[in-house]
Amino acid sequence: MSRWIYSLAALLAVFLIGLWYTANAQVSGSASQEPISLSYLSSDEPLSLSDIYEKSRADWQPLASNRASFGYTDDQYWLRVQIERKSYDRILHIGYPLLDELNIYWVQSDNVKTYALGDHKPYYERPILTSEFSVPLPAGESGTLYMSALTESSMRLPISIRSETQFFDAQMQKRLAEGIYFGVLLCMAVYNLFGFVASREPEFGLYSLYTLFFGGLMLSLDGLGFRYLWPESLFLQDKGIPIFGSLTFLTAALFAYQLLRLKQYRTTLARGLFIMAGLSIFTLLLGIFASYKVSIHVLLIFAAPGCLYLLIVGAYLWRKGLVYAKMFTIAWGTLLVSVIANSLGYLGVIDSMFIQRHAIMLGSGIEILLLSWVLAVRYSEQRREKLEAQQRYNEELEDNVAERTFELQIALRELQDVNSELEKKNSEDSLTGLYNRRYFSQQLEKEYRRAYRSKVGLCLLMIDIDHFKKINDNYGHFIGDQILKGLAQRLKQSAKRPADVVCRYGGEEFAIILPDTTRQHAEIFATQLVETIRDNPFPTDSGERSITISVGIAELNSLAGQSTESLFKTADEALYRAKRDGRDKVVTI
Template identity: 45%
Template sequence: MHVAFVLDGEVVSEYHVGDQQPFTERPVLANSFVLPVPDTEAHEAFVRVQTSSSVRVPLYIWQESDFHAAQGPLNVAVGLYFGVLICMVVYNLFGYVVTREPSFFSYSIYVIFTGLLMAALSGVGFRYLWPEFLWMQERAIVLFGGLAFVFASIFITQLMNLRSNGIRWHQGLVALGVGAAIISICSVLLPYSVTIRMLLGFAIIACSYVMVLGAAMWIRGMMHAQIFMLAWITFLASILFNSLAYLGILDGQFIQRYAIMIGSGIEVLLLSWVVTLMYSAERTQKIAAQDEALAQAFVAQEAQRQLNEELEVRVAERTQALEDVTARLQVANSELEQKSREDGLTRVFNRRYFNEQLQHVFHQAQEEGKPLSIVMVDIDHFKPLNDAYGHLIGDDVLIAFAKRLQETASRPTDFVCRYGGEEFAVVLPDTDAEAAKRVAERLQDAIRKRPFASKAGPLQVTASFGVATTTVEKPAHSALVLLKAADDALYRAKSKGRDQVIRVTVNADA
């Protein structure tokens, strides 16, 4: 729209406004085209309007104060309308989250696109949502109108369960949904003058179809179908009035701007009411069905009770017998498991358990970023002792030696294993190198300072100790690397004359 004010043959001021210019460039930021009029002298006004579709250009001259006074109530009404839509969306989305009823969700999406359509029709969208997005302003009415009908068809199908209750009606709604989607796509490809007529004609057909559908469901006795019909009759009437106003058959700026908004507002409220009522009725029916099922179950349970009482005694006897057998099996399995992990002579853990558990504690130490130490222990000169006193005395020494290791390395997480022959391994989780060396020295003192009692008399025994520790910063590559380091340290202790504690720290470079 090009408006020029002329005084004495000269253009005093001129304005260019329209949907092809950003909203922020309007001389007065209002939803409709508002221009300041020179008020000093009488001017001639020349108005040139160009559009790709139909347009009505009613002209009004206002005092500025009167204009703002008139716009105030309208802005409040429009704000209330969109506030109601937002409340409906939030309420029904909350209903969907709580109940997982799909009609709540599809209805919410339908209301969102209806609100966007109304925002485009009223100018609220161009003013607040896409003031610089001219592409959207040109296509918003048809795009959002088509999407609103798409989700309306989905919502009605879910609300009335048409997949089960009316397959032919469902097919009709699917066709309408596809048609609405095609119109939305056409809004991007075809001129607005073509797509707006497509949308208006389609809206009348779709609303009429839905109204007939509501009447059919009402005749079938579907609950609350009359409210559903009233909602769509209201919306259809508003679309009809709006279409007639756009086509110039009805005269009325108010009808053209607010008819669909009023009709859609009433329709949204009524449909939300229908959704709530139908869900409540369905829930009541489910509760009644559950109560009836519970009553029938109670009767059946009472009949079953007598039979159960007769069986309970026999079942209890068999259960007790089974529990006794199970308990004995558990004890036997526990003993077998314990024996499979223990060394038969010394009753400390055996080599098999050591290999399995070392991998576990090594990976745990890596994950938790904690140190891990191993102390390899070998009884000094055990073979000469065994040869001199016999295997029975040697066995007594091994048993007492293992017990003394357990008494000294006594934390719940520590464990002692017989590695082979007279060689033992003490695993110390969460123990750094210094602490591991102190433990090894305590083990050395416990063995060195107290002779071992035997049938051949007290026997003085010493042992060699190899200590290896992973570092927190650079842990060993594997448990085998750590074990080999401890074994090498033990070998060095024996090489240096035995009865020694040799400590090494293993890192990633080892």
């Protein structure tokens, strides 16, 4: 039992940390979006782009935010936004995967680019293969962008414009939380499937199916199923939510009936579960044969009362004194709150993309973990009733083993902490807190091998403070050390990707390793870095001091058999040229 609690606590902690990380990533991602001004109009009959041209300015209504939400509607909605010219490639992202038809027209002075999107069209026809909808905005182009949307689902158009780097970084962070979530679901499904095979207890098999169907529902809601599992099946993409939602409630009703043994307490509540199962079969048939608009409304109407009924059943058994009824009630209460929040979001009552994306993910994740714990308790209770005499001895022995194991874990953890601290000190520069030259050499070799093996880009930046000796001579080494520390912090803040490595090579020289980076992106990064250092003085005890830096860039050429030594030598030579040619600049060789 204790092992189960520890395991579930660990999984729950990982799950919550992943969602917390994504929530913070979403906040920082919102800050990185370009400000856009949106206006919209709606029509109860389809309009073409030429019809839109004929509309007067008064027909367009401004939007207060870039998260347009209109609830369930049959109207066609048009959005308009001006795209200004930028010197870098950008991506327009519509963060809602359940739009049936989404047509994007980028009207420029000499032509009109058209993108026909939506989940009624094959997945591989999308210009950018993401679970939602994205189109490229190349550098140097501007114009007016029109979007028209029709859907039987909730009409939501959360729009953002980011640079390519910011967009794919946000996508990576989102995939992290989704990977943790679906990993937990898969672990629970497989574990309980093994439990069913070993014990032949039907509640294990039903719970495993329930977890799998709930995972299918979440894959459909997030568009991940269309991306990874059924990209060729437009039918399953259109019907996935009502089908998986109905199967989820069907298996939930059967699971609760098997787990709680309601016929031993109150047969009326047991009949209610059979009625819930029958209604689930009805919504399943609607999901298969009726339109999405009809089936999703019926499913949403059925979802909250279904969770509420299971909550009532759990509360009743809680009052009866069942050991596991308390956690069962908390589990379904958590899911009920998340389902209500999600339903209100899709109906347009709550205008929060975070709630729609993560409320049901968080609620269902906690509910599935708690139900797995309830199932373990239930099975443990049965075994204890059968083997009570033998278990007394086993519990005593298990407690002793657990105590010794816990003590050993503490000792190993303390030893690991000491080793980690020593390892950190061996690879850390004592003044700046950056990685030192020893770590730089090891990491450069590691990234070189990975880049050579995977045929991806690798760039090395060598950085030197211009005229740093004069600073030490004029203001003293203490002020020089303060500037070194300040520069180290700014370098760490600029290298935002987890794989980027910032090191102090020696004295006033620094190095930055940029994996999976092309020469062009490295030059953009270095230029922005040089400008930031030049334009922002460093606070010191002797007042603000301005400095400049010189940067040399080298790009790995694996086809030419380039080694780490030659890569470093090239970057160092580029740095020398930058200093020789006047400093405060970037040179690439």
